[in-house]
Amino acid sequence: MLKIYKSMESGPLVELTLKTLEKGAWINIIDPTPYELKVVSNLTEVDPDFLRSALDDEERSHTDVEDDSVMVLTNVPVCRDRDSYDALPLAIIVTEEYIITVCLEETPVMMEFNERTAKLFRTYKKTRFLFQILYKSATYFLRYLRQISKTSDEIEDQLRHDMKNSEILRLLTLQKGLTYFNAAIRSNGAVLDKLTRMRNNQSLQPILKTYEEDEDLLEDVIIENKQAREMVEMYSKILARLADTFSSIISNNQNLVMKFLAAMTIIIAIPTVVSSFFGMNVPVPFAENPFGFAYIMVIAFAISVTSAYVLWRRDMF
CATH class of the missing domain: 1.10.287 (Helix Hairpins)
Structure with missing residues (x-):
C-alpha cells in the first residue's frame, strides 16, 4: 500500500498521487510490492536498499547516509493482542524534497499522523517530522510498558488465589514482549546518539535542517527513550523474579x-x-x-x- 500526503500552509493534509507528487510530500509505504518500491525509487532517486531495509522484521535500528538522502531505521512497538507485544522496523528516509516511511504493516505510531492531527505536524518540515515520529514511537513504548505493568499485577493477583497454567503462560508472553522491547529501545538509543552527532555535520545540513524547536524535540525524544529503557529493565527484573517466585511456590x-x-x-x-x-x-x-x-x-x-x-x-x- 502506498499513500502520499502533503501538509498545506493553512493546516489540512491533502492526499496526492504519484502523478501529482510535489516537493515536501510524505510518502508512506506499507508492505510494498516490488513495483511500488521500484516506482518510488525512480521518482525520488532513493537507493532501493534503503526502501527494502525495513522489510526484514529482524533488522536492527541504524542510520545510513547515501548521496542526497539519510535513512533512519528505528524499531516501533506494536501490540499483537492482549498480552503479546513486538517491535517492527520502520525506515524513515529523508531527502532534500521528500520524507519516506516504509514498514511491513500499519503501526499505531504512524496512524497517529493523519487528517485529524494534521495541525500538529508538517510534512515539508522533514527533520521535525522525523523527530516527531521518533518521539511518538518512544511514547508508545512507555504506554505499552505501563500496560504490561498493569497486566502483570492482574496476573499476580490471580496467581495468589489459584495457580493456573494459563496465567503462567501469560507471564511468559509478557517476558517475551519485554525482551523485544529491551532490544528495540537499546538500538533506538544508539540511533538517537548518532542523530545527535549528525545534526552538527555541515554536509548534511541541506537534508537535516534543524532549528531550535527541533533541537528541543530531539532532546525530548532522548529523554523519553532513556525513561523507556529504565522502565523495561525494571519490569523485566520484576517479571523474572515474579516467575521465579511462583515457580518456587509450585515446586x-x-x-x-x-x-x-x-x-x-x-x-x-x-x-x-x-x-x-x-x-x-x-x-x-x-x-x-x-x-x-x-x-x-x-x-x-x-x-x-x-x-x-x-x-x-x-x-x-
Missing part, C-alpha cells in the same frame, strides 16, 4: 502433596501388612479365637493411629 506445593501422599501410603500399608501376617497358612495367634478378627482389626487400627501420630508430629501432614 513447594508439589513437595507438600508428595509428602502427604507418602505419609498416607505408609498408614494404609500397615493394615495390609498385619492382615498379610495373619493370613498365612501356618498356625497364628487368635486362629481358634471367635473374636480373633476383631482383635486383629484393633491391633492394625492401633498401629495405624500410632504411625499417623508419629508422622503428624514430624510434620508429614
Whole structure:
C-alpha cells in the first residue's frame, strides 16, 4: 500500500498521487510490492536498499547516509493482542524534497499522523517530522510498558488465589514482549546518539535542517527513550523474579502433596501388612479365637493411629 500526503500552509493534509507528487510530500509505504518500491525509487532517486531495509522484521535500528538522502531505521512497538507485544522496523528516509516511511504493516505510531492531527505536524518540515515520529514511537513504548505493568499485577493477583497454567503462560508472553522491547529501545538509543552527532555535520545540513524547536524535540525524544529503557529493565527484573517466585511456590506445593501422599501410603500399608501376617497358612495367634478378627482389626487400627501420630508430629501432614 502506498499513500502520499502533503501538509498545506493553512493546516489540512491533502492526499496526492504519484502523478501529482510535489516537493515536501510524505510518502508512506506499507508492505510494498516490488513495483511500488521500484516506482518510488525512480521518482525520488532513493537507493532501493534503503526502501527494502525495513522489510526484514529482524533488522536492527541504524542510520545510513547515501548521496542526497539519510535513512533512519528505528524499531516501533506494536501490540499483537492482549498480552503479546513486538517491535517492527520502520525506515524513515529523508531527502532534500521528500520524507519516506516504509514498514511491513500499519503501526499505531504512524496512524497517529493523519487528517485529524494534521495541525500538529508538517510534512515539508522533514527533520521535525522525523523527530516527531521518533518521539511518538518512544511514547508508545512507555504506554505499552505501563500496560504490561498493569497486566502483570492482574496476573499476580490471580496467581495468589489459584495457580493456573494459563496465567503462567501469560507471564511468559509478557517476558517475551519485554525482551523485544529491551532490544528495540537499546538500538533506538544508539540511533538517537548518532542523530545527535549528525545534526552538527555541515554536509548534511541541506537534508537535516534543524532549528531550535527541533533541537528541543530531539532532546525530548532522548529523554523519553532513556525513561523507556529504565522502565523495561525494571519490569523485566520484576517479571523474572515474579516467575521465579511462583515457580518456587509450585515446586513447594508439589513437595507438600508428595509428602502427604507418602505419609498416607505408609498408614494404609500397615493394615495390609498385619492382615498379610495373619493370613498365612501356618498356625497364628487368635486362629481358634471367635473374636480373633476383631482383635486383629484393633491391633492394625492401633498401629495405624500410632504411625499417623508419629508422622503428624514430624510434620508429614
